[in-house]
Amino acid sequence: MKRNVIKNFIKVMFIYIFIMIVTLCVTKVFAFSPSSPELINGIDVSEFQGNINFSQVRSSGVEIVYIRSSEGTNFIDPYFKQNYDNAKANGLKVGFYHYVTARNVEQAREEARFFVSVISNTSPDCKLAMDFEYFGWLNANQVNEISFAFLQEVESLSKKEVIVYSNVSNAINVFSTELANRYPLWIAEYGVNRPVPNGKWNEWLGFQYTDEGRINGIFSNVDKDYFTKEIFLSDSSTISKVDNRPTNDNLNNVIYTVRYGDTLGAIANRYGTTVANIARLNNISNPNLIYVGERLIIRSNININNTQQSNVSNVVYIVKSGDTLGAIANRYGTTISNLVRLNNIPNPNLIFVGERIVVSTHHGTDNHDTSHIMYTIRYGDTLSSIAYRYHTTVANLANLNKIVNPNLIYVGEKIRI
Numbered sequence: 001m002k003r004n005v006i007k008n009f010i011k012v013m014f015i016y017i018f019i020m021i022v023t024l025c026v027t028k029v030f031a032f033s034p035s036s037p038e039l040i041n042g043i044d045v046s047e048f049q050g051n052i053n054f055s056q057v058r059s060s061g062v063e064i065v066y067i068r069s070s071e072g073t074n075f076i077d078p079y080f081k082q083n084y085d086n087a088k089a090n091g092l093k094v095g096f097y098h099y100v101t102a103r104n105v106e107q108a109r110e111e112a113r114f115f116v117s118v119i120s121n122t123s124p125d126c127k128l129a130m131d132f133e134y135f136g137w138l139n140a141n142q143v144n145e146i147s148f149a150f151l152q153e154v155e156s157l158s159k160k161e162v163i164v165y166s167n168v169s170n171a172i173n174v175f176s177t178e179l180a181n182r183y184p185l186w187i188a189e190y191g192v193n194r195p196v197p198n199g200k201w202n203e204w205l206g207f208q209y210t211d212e213g214r215i216n217g218i219f220s221n222v223d224k225d226y227f228t229k230e231i232f233l234s235d236s237s238t239i240s241k242v243d244n245r246p247t248n249d250n251l252n253n254v255i256y257t258v259r260y261g262d263t264l265g266a267i268a269n270r271y272g273t274t275v276a277n278i279a280r281l282n283n284i285s286n287p288n289l290i291y292v293g294e295r296l297i298i299r300s301n302i303n304i305n306n307t308q309q310s311n312v313s314n315v316v317y318i319v320k321s322g323d324t325l326g327a328i329a330n331r332y333g334t335t336i337s338n339l340v341r342l343n344n345i346p347n348p349n350l351i352f353v354g355e356r357i358v359v360s361t362h363h364g365t366d367n368h369d370t371s372h373i374m375y376t377i378r379y380g381d382t383l384s385s386i387a388y389r390y391h392t393t394v395a396n397l398a399n400l401n402k403i404v405n406p407n408l409i410y411v412g413e414k415i416r417i
Helices: 002-029 054-059 080-089 105-119 140-158 168-173 177-182 264-270 275-281 325-331 336-343 364-368 383-389 394-400
Strands: 040-045 064-071 093-099 128-131 162-167 185-188 206-213 222-227 252-257 295-300 312-318 356-362 374-376 414-416
Touching: 040 206, 054 080, 064 080, 064 105, 064 222, 080 093, 093 105, 105 140, 105 275, 128 140, 140 162, 140 177, 162 168, 162 206, 168 185, 264 275, 275 295, 325 336, 336 356, 383 394, 394 414
Parallel strands: 040 064, 064 093, 093 128, 128 162, 162 185, 185 206
Antiparallel strands: 040 222, 206 222, 252 295, 312 356, 374 414
């Protein structure tokens, strides 16, 4: 009996030791910690914070500020220079980030050149950050190709180290192990004390833990971060001036919105380019398949006065607490249908705080158009019943309001008649 008890005891101890070893190994493999133990308080800012009193920010214990400098190939944050000058003047360590919108490798390199040209003649203290978070229809391979192209070009042009900014979902599901092996991570995850492991990066240099932070000197919510000492550049000298002109100085970038009856061949002829070039720039796999309302990037040496483009501006709106798609549409003089189409929103009643929404707003004569009335769609309305009531046609209403699917209208949406 005693022997059996001893044998069972030995078995239990063996199993316990085995479990402990496995647990330690798993913990080690999936550990996700700061790159060094000492954490530095930081924030990241853009035009959405408005005028900032950096003296008060500094007095609040913030030591690092990341500043949005630019987006795409032609947008410079209007507060970029002011934020840089004032942050530096108050002894804060500064980093820059660029919001990437590229849809292929060529555009990624153009954005990198634009980014470095914007921050030329500045002296950042922190690694330059890539903020690439909205991918549209890109697959993971394309996202990583674009990321590598952008980061490598920024490194080459600026002679500075770079870092990837990502939320947890993209770190787990989109960005590759190869990218993680090459570039460090600034991770975003809200409402937690520590970010969850992603299986690729085993440490972080930056941790954005809220987008609803409050700091003295800033009169709105602000992103708050922890950084480690590894976020600092090994060389914080001034970035040399970079020429941002395209390789071919005669080429212009045009954003063209596909209209009913368009073909890629006709668009190419109109802008003096080729179907192959447009397909390559926009990752179009089937040149015979384009959609009304789709926006195409075109490189052309012909400057055409496209009235469709001259009457429309594109705004990137960041969803705030309490927003609805209807309220955003009303604010910018557009429709829920247009917002759904432009942003591929599957459920118009489901939008998220912090989500970026592209808004096309009409300006010029449209703002003073007294030849149309505004009608607010009510429960039970159809485009057909509205057309009948106002002695017009479904086709006219759809064309006037750029409604792609006449069977899809929304309660509370305002349309012109």
